[in-house]
Amino acid sequence: MHTIVCLKVVPKSEEVTIDDETKTLDRSKARSEINPPDMNAVEMALKLKERNGGTVSLLAMGPPLFEPYLRLGLAMGADQAFLMSDRAFGGADTLATSYVLAEGIKAIGSFDLVLCGDESSDGATGQVPPGIAEWLGLPQATDVRRVDVSDGSLSARRELGAGSEVVEADLPCVVSVKHDVNEPRFLDSGRWDWAMNEAPVQIWSATDLEIDVEKAGVPGSPTVVAGVSVAEGADRRREFLSGSPEEIATQLADKIRAWVKP
Numbered sequence: 001m002h003t004i005v006c007l008k009v010v011p012k013s014e015e016v017t018i019d020d021e022t023k024t025l026d027r028s029k030a031r032s033e034i035n036p037p038d039m040n041a042v043e044m045a046l047k048l049k050e051r052n053g054g055t056v057s058l059l060a061m062g063p064p065l066f067e068p069y070l071r072l073g074l075a076m077g078a079d080q081a082f083l084m085s086d087r088a089f090g091g092a093d094t095l096a097t098s099y100v101l102a103e104g105i106k107a108i109g110s111f112d113l114v115l116c117g118d119e120s121s122d123g124a125t126g127q128v129p130p131g132i133a134e135w136l137g138l139p140q141a142t143d144v145r146r147v148d149v150s151d152g153s154l155s156a157r158r159e160l161g162a163g164s165e166v167v168e169a170d171l172p173c174v175v176s177v178k179h180d181v182n183e184p185r186f187l188d189s190g191r192w193d194w195a196m197n198e199a200p201v202q203i204w205s206a207t208d209l210e211i212d213v214e215k216a217g218v219p220g221s222p223t224v225v226a227g228v229s230v231a232e233g234a235d236r237r238r239e240f241l242s243g244s245p246e247e248i249a250t251q252l253a254d255k256i257r258a259w260v261k262p
Contacts, residue, residue: 001054001149003045004108006101006116006132007073008035009066013121018228024091025122034069037117037179044147044177045115046077046185052149055079057111059104061089061097067201075187075195082108086206088213094123096220098131100211105136107209111172113154118143118176129176139169142176 015030045056058073058081060066070081084104092100105114114136116129126142133140141147141156145164148155155168159178187195206213214220239255241248 001048001052001113002057002111003048003054003113003115004057004059004105004111005038005041005045005073005078006105006114006128007038007042007058007060007070008117008120009033009060009062009069010035010120010122016122020228024225032065032069034072035117035120035122037119037177039117039184040179040181041115041117041177042073042076042078043182043184045113047182048113048147048149049077054112057082057108059101059108060084061092061100061104064203067203068196070201071195071199072187074199075191076185077188077191080202081199082202082204084204084209086204086211086216088206088211088217091218091221092216093221093223094125094127094131095222096216096218098128099135099215099220101128102132102135103209103211104204105132107204113147113149113172114138114174116174116176118178126176129174133174136174139173140175141167141169141173143178144175145178145181147175 009032011025011027011030011032017026017029019026042058049056056078058070058078060070061084064085066085067083070083074081082104084100089100105111114132116132118129119126130140130142141154141158143159144156145159146157149171152171153168154171154173154175155166156175158165158167206216241251243251
């Protein structure tokens with residue numbers, strides 16, 4: 001069984017600023033991390049590998065600085081990693097991103113399952129996994145908490161607002177994994193040297209994969225950010241009580257009593 005996990009390296013949200021001119025995220029001064037739901041997808045893939053055998057491949061789109069993060073996934077237990085890196089991919093919205101990732105998946109070769117985090121912490125649209133499925137013409141299951149694979153088919157438990165449902169699909173298919181559905185494992189110290197120093201990470205450009213650059217990056221992104229503003233928060237009501245502890249307790253009890261129905 002061959003599982004491909006799509007990873008995204010995201011900036012720590014509390015350290016990101018907005019470029020006023022381009023209306024895009026400025027991550028130059030922000031530390032980065034693997035998108036948390038993607039880590040859950042890696043763990044799910046590794047558990048499937050333990051149960052069913054096979055291999056796990058990692059795929060990411062981004063600048064060369066993403067390579068060390070792919071190597072962390074190799075240290076966890078993945079078998080191979082691929083990085084799609086080209087300036088032509090920059091500024092992509094979810095449509096262009098899903099197109100490029102789908103082309104990367106095709107280039108990797110035969111596979112049974114594609115796992116993605118359900119959404120990214122820097123965009124939170126949840127659109128990329130369904131987009132990949134559409135570009136590849138494959139069935140999909142979203143918001144998944146558990147998967148089981150048997151005899152060329154997949155059973156997935158999806159999280160719904162009022163509960164859950166179980167859906168089935170033929171392989172290959174695309175699955176988006178909910179955040180916190182499992183506990184991503186620690187790095188394997190026995191794999192560390194190989195993952196960080198010896199394991200090859202295949203890096204592909206747009207030319208390498210013969211990608212239509214009009215469908216990638218800014219040209220392939222119909223989404224336009226017209227403006228950015230800071231949302232105003234509502235001020236909370238505040239009252240400060242003074243006096244001795246006994247007086248403050250009495251005042252507080254009187255205020256609470258006014259809100260309690262008889």
